[in-house]
Amino acid sequence: MKQSTKTRPDLKKLEEGILGGDRVILGQAITLIESNLDADQTVASALLERILPSTGNSIRIGITGVPGVGKSTFIEAFGKYITGQNKTLAVLTIDPTSPITKGSILGDKTRMEVLSKDPMAFIRPTASSLAMGGVANKTREAMLLCEAAGFQVIIVETVGVGQSEISVKNMVDFFLLLVLAGAGDELQGMKKGILEIADAILVTKSDGDNIKPAREAQAMYQQSFHVFPEQRSGWRPVALTTSAQTGEGIEDVWKLIINFTQSGKQSGHFVQNRNQQTIAWFREHLKILLESDLQKFETVQQKRRNLEQALVSLSIPPQTAARQLLETYHQAVRDSAT
Numbered sequence: 001m002k003q004s005t006k007t008r009p010d011l012k013k014l015e016e017g018i019l020g021g022d023r024v025i026l027g028q029a030i031t032l033i034e035s036n037l038d039a040d041q042t043v044a045s046a047l048l049e050r051i052l053p054s055t056g057n058s059i060r061i062g063i064t065g066v067p068g069v070g071k072s073t074f075i076e077a078f079g080k081y082i083t084g085q086n087k088t089l090a091v092l093t094i095d096p097t098s099p100i101t102k103g104s105i106l107g108d109k110t111r112m113e114v115l116s117k118d119p120m121a122f123i124r125p126t127a128s129s130l131a132m133g134g135v136a137n138k139t140r141e142a143m144l145l146c147e148a149a150g151f152q153v154i155i156v157e158t159v160g161v162g163q164s165e166i167s168v169k170n171m172v173d174f175f176l177l178l179v180l181a182g183a184g185d186e187l188q189g190m191k192k193g194i195l196e197i198a199d200a201i202l203v204t205k206s207d208g209d210n211i212k213p214a215r216e217a218q219a220m221y222q223q224s225f226h227v228f229p230e231q232r233s234g235w236r237p238v239a240l241t242t243s244a245q246t247g248e249g250i251e252d253v254w255k256l257i258i259n260f261t262q263s264g265k266q267s268g269h270f271v272q273n274r275n276q277q278t279i280a281w282f283r284e285h286l287k288i289l290l291e292s293d294l295q296k297f298e299t300v301q302q303k304r305r306n307l308e309q310a311l312v313s314l315s316i317p318p319q320t321a322a323r324q325l326l327e328t329y330h331q332a333v334r335d336s337a338t
Contacts, residue, residue, distance in 0.1 A: 011043055015050045021150045023122055030124055033141045048141060051148035056274070058090075058147045059261055062168035064158045065178030070204045070244060071157055074178060076112040077244035081254060082153050083120035090122045090146035091115070092139055093157045122151065140171050140281055166197065170277055173270065174257050175199045181210060181217035195221075196228050198237055200256055206241035206248060214241045233269035235260060297332040300325065 009032055017025025033044040065071050075091060082089050091112070116123050124142065143154055158168050169175045177198040195201070201221045206214035221239035230236065238256060242249030264270035294300050307321040316324075 009043060011046055011050070014043075014047050018047075018051055018145060018149050019054060023149075026122070026145060026149045027124070029145050030126075030138075030142045033138045033145070034126065044141070048144060051145065055144045055147040058143075058152055058154045059174070059257065060143065060172040061153065061155045061257060062158075062172035062175045063155055063178065064168055064176075065204075066180075067159070069178045069180050071178055072112055073244045074202070074204055074242065075155060075157055076115045077247065077250055078253060079112070079115045079121055079155070080118065081247075081250045083115075083118050085254070086120075087152045088120050088122075088150060089118075089153045089155065090143075090149075090151040091124070091155045091157065092142055092146070093123065093125045094139060094159060122146065122149075143171065169197045170280060173264070173273065174260055176253070176257075177201050178204050179217070179221070180204060181206075181213040195224060195237075199231075199235060199260060200237055200253070201239045202249070202253060203239065203241045205243060207243035207246050211241075217241075233264060233273070234267065235263070235269075294329060297329065297336070299332050300329050303328040 009028060014025060014029050014032070018029055029044075029047060032040050032047070035041065035044070063071060063075060072093075075093075079089050079091060112123055115121050124146075126139070126142070139156060143156065146154055156168055156172055175198055177194060177200070179201055181203050201218075203214045203217045203221070218239045218241045225237045225239070228237075240249055240252055240256070242253060244250075261270065264273070294304075304325055307316065307325055310316045311318060311321055
């Protein structure tokens with residue numbers, strides 16, 4: 001069989017390029033961490049270890065909302081405001097995955113044409129690869145690379161499906177939920193859990209004939225926050241309106257995020273939240289590695305298939321099946337070590 005002649009990226013060159021803010025090398029590094037090849041993952045892990053001391057200095061903002069709410073339009077207007085404040089911005093957009101090509105369908109560089117040409121901004125569209133929640137598997141690692149490259153603000157945009165709201169909340173400092181006015185009974189249509197985790201709700205497209213409905217929706221959302229328990233940080237969520245066309249509300253959103261960040265740093269919640277997220281990332285990655293390791297042993301896979309058949313035939317409870325599979329895995333590991 002013909003061996004792959006792919007040239008592995010030079011680790012030192014990647015490190016120096018990222019720390020030097022080289023956009024081309026940053027893109028190459030993100031592609032590297034997204035690779036499923038073991039050899040690429042080895043280099044990616046080493047790279048993350050090297051650049052880790054240069055991470056953590058950005059403001060991480062998560063933005064989500066249902067398709068059609070105007071996420072990309074808002075992010076472009078918001079992003080232009082941020083770069084106008086002399087802040088560098090990285091936008092990591094997670095697009096739906098094509099079932100045919102496995103690539104990104106929407107292509108945010110096309111949807112954010114103006115922002116993509118801004119020298120202060122970097123946009124990276126990434127296919128979700130059908131990951132649960134619409135959040136790409138390596139979004140967190142890409143965020144660290146962008147921080148090491150010197151970006152001061154990082155926005156993570158999701159496709160807004162399934163559990164994406166929870167996923168993005170667990171990797172950012174500030175979580176912004178975009179909603180539309182006049183789209184039916186907003187509070188009935190909005191899951192209570194999403195409202196509880198939002199740091200702010202933004203009613204978009206507040207312009208023209210939609211100004212009054214947007215403000216009515218804003219008041220309704222603001223009132224709804226009072227029935228929810230106070231967040232651990234002590235922060236009380238805020239509802240705002242905005243228009244990407246007129247620019248109304250854009251500055252208010254930025255000021256709100258700065259206020260949230262500063263108060264979180266003063267109270268200690270900012271650091272505590274990031275520490276908890278880091279531990280959660282570690283535990284999640286450990287689960288992924290353990291599941292991957294299970295796939296390596298044919299005896300374990302055969303045992304799994306047998307147990308699954310036993311489960312559907314009600315011959316064994318799930319708890320017992322799980323313990324038996326774990327024992328088989330332990331034995332396989334012992335056997336492989338001898």
